[in-house]
């Protein structure tokens with residue numbers, strides 16, 4: 301499985317970075333996680349064919365994770381996509397996503413491709429088959445609105461994305477034994493109390509969760525671009541408790557996630 305980041309910023313963007321979003325390329329399939337920025341532009345730039353994209357995962361309804369959805373669907377319609385698109389999310393997020401598409405009249409467009417809405421209930425524990433050999437499971441995390449973390453597995457490669465969350469015991473369980481943990485790091489340890497209250501984590505806490513869940517690789521993201529700590533400092537903070545590799549993702553670089 302391969303991962304490529306299109307953005308690593310938190311809610312506020314910078315000149316060099318957009319909101320967190322990334323694509324996964326598995327054997328014979330591809331999926332996009334969260335819809336911000338210009339999704340079709342991102343996919344093309346990464347060498348992925350938007351017309352064969354299998355699924356979009358939406359983690360929650362906050363603006364910075366969902367605003368690109370109408371643009372994605374509109375582009376795919378204009379590009380004459382005929383393959384159905386799976387949109388996977390929790391129930392609350394699916395409701396908002398539907399509203400967003402209706403606002404632009406997209407479901408009524410002539411020749412619109414089919415959207416297969418896959419709504420996962422809170423606490424549901426069964427993996428969903430997204431593509432041949434690739435399964436995906438959502439799990440609830442601790443944020444200010446109903447938010448889902450994501451666990452993706454394909455032939456022994458396991459990747460977990462925390463989405464936006466404060467640290468909690470269940471997160472360690474959900475990430476247990478993954479090869480790669482993508483963990484938000486909205487700030488440094490000196491602001492932990494504030495971050496946790498807002499449903500976010502520090503880099504120190506990301507490192508601890510990676511260590512406790514026995515991940516091999518830790519990708520940090522959701523950086524505060526409004527004068528927040530430098531990424532290198534966040535990496536050092538995470539490394540204090542995590543012995544594996546801590547990666548600050550380079551945008552549009554493809555990272556290989558091997559078998560666990």
Ligand SMILES: [Zn+2]
Pocket residue numbers: 360362443464
């Ligand atoms: Zn959020």
